[in-house]
Amino acid sequence: MKEWKIGVVGALGLVGRVLLEILEKRDLPIGELRPFTSARTAGETVTFRGKVLQARELEPGSFEDLDVAFFAIGDDISREWAPRFQEAGVLVIDKSNAFRMEEGVPLVVPEINGEALGPPFPSLVASPNCTTIQLAMVLHPLRQAAGLRSVAVATYQSVSGSGQKGMEALERESRGEEGESPYPHPIFQNVLPQCDGFLPDGSTKEERKLRDETRKILGLPHLPVTALAVRVPVPVGHGVAAFVELEQPLTAEVARALLARSPGLEVWDDPQTFRYPTPRAMAGRDGVAVGRIRQDPDRPEVLSFFAVADNLRKGAATNALQIFETLVAKGWRGR
Ligand SMILES: NC(=O)c1ccc[n+]([C@@H]2O[C@H](COP(=O)([O-])OP(=O)(O)OC[C@H]3O[C@@H](n4cnc5c(N)ncnc54)[C@H](OP(=O)(O)O)[C@@H]3O)[C@@H](O)[C@H]2O)c1
Known part of the structure; x- marks a missing residue:
């Protein structure tokens, strides 16, 4: 062998x-x-x-x-x-x-x-890119079932996404100490609407990656993807909140069933028992978990969800x- x-x-x-x-x-x-x-x-x-x-x-x-x-x-x-x-x-x-x-x-x-x-x-x-992987993992089965018109996404990205330096900055700041940080503002007890550097059009490189890489992976070179990437004071695990305009409306129930059948995806979606994915619960796990799946009551072709993955693992x-x-x-x- x-x-x-x-x-x-x-x-x-x-x-x-x-x-x-x-x-x-x-x-x-x-x-x-x-x-x-x-x-x-x-x-x-x-x-x-x-x-x-x-x-x-x-x-x-x-x-x-x-x-x-x-x-x-x-x-x-x-x-x-x-x-x-x-x-x-x-x-x-x-x-x-x-x-x-x-x-x-x-x-x-x-x-x-x-x-x-x-x-x-x-x-x-x-x-x-880590957030792109977990977003695309959910978009792919939705696209196969109902076609994609556009995607809007906001990310909630942990400090380990910035490597060892990000982890150290959060730990140091949480002890009240000063030192080098990959971020322009404190990250402890804070939320920064910036992941990676800015581009001339005012978007960040992370937001550009989310658009360009999603298009390449899905083979949809013109798919509109609007992104806002945010750094949060969480050690490991990224979240993405996505609003997807489909070609055909899908009920949340049908979407849950088809996502649950997709390899690498787990559906954690039960409001009665407060079941939805969180970074803490997904840290150390290999798949992508998706929950809060909803069909928009005013725009039935819009489906929203929250997906989480361990950025160091599946990401x-x-x-x-x-x-x-x-x-x-x-x-x-x-x-
Ligand atoms: N963290 C994430 O969630 C994530 C997700 C997806 C993709 N990525 C990508 O994965 C890569 C690694 O990220 P990371 O988070 O692991 O960063 P990291 O914690 O900063 O680790 C990078 C490692 O590379 C080493 N290194 C530096 N120069 C080197 C060289 N010339 N030869 C060999 N090793 C060298 C560093 O060693 P020293 O400390 O000695 O310099 C460090 O141990 C990056 O490109 C990042 O964008 C990261």
Whole structure:
């Protein structure tokens, strides 16, 4: 049986660590797991399946014999190193924003557009933005059943979405201490209507990703997607409140039934028992939960819902791993 040689680039970051945790429990034959980190943290260790492994710096000669590498690093480092891995014949599954909108690069949520993975097999696959994944997971079955006209969405994004620095800022501020923060305002006891930097038109990059990536994943290049992305003082788990204009009206009951049948989706929707998804309840879980599903009484073609996922799992590590598993199931055999 093939034993995979797997690299994790950014293994000490939030997404990298969760990826190792999930990989450890997966029933996957792994011959070697090689963690990479920056020069700053090179030499630090991680434990994987009982072995203590030293994370090393990326350098020529350190990665060329791998089958696959999961990139959980910033855009610039992905841009610099991914082509070198590809040239060496190492499949790259990239969590960053570097290549998502590049033509010819599959942007994949396996439950939605796994067919974009080939064959022919790609040498690089991009895993989408975290909030986009959980939004698209709900839009896809709605689109299949009733068609999509437009989407309006407001997000409630946890600080782990900004990486380790976001988590540290919230923890530090909650102790009343000052220090470096990725945010322009305090995040503790606050809500910031800004995720990522601003673009010239006044929207943020996160809001642009929500529009562009949703269109690419669903294969609907003209779908209107209006977004407002908001950072909230929650450690892990993003929420999205969406208002979807369908081509055909759907009752909430029918929508619940069809979403409950969709792979990777769970319906938590019972107002009688106060059942709806929350970030705390979804943290540490792999799927996407959706609730508060309602048909608008004045506009029957409008359906609204609230969906939550663990941004480090389905929003990042789990989705990347599912991409790899889908490729293997399709016959990709590595080097
Ligand atoms: N967090 C999320 O919810 C989420 C969701 C979807 C996608 N993503 C994307 O996933 C990527 C990782 O995010 P994250 O939240 O895990 O960030 P993070 O916690 O800041 O981790 C990034 C890691 O990359 C390491 N690193 C920096 N330079 C490196 C280099 N040259 N070679 C190898 N490793 C290097 C860092 O090490 P040092 O600390 O030593 O610099 C750090 O451990 C980003 O592109 C992010 O946009 C994140």
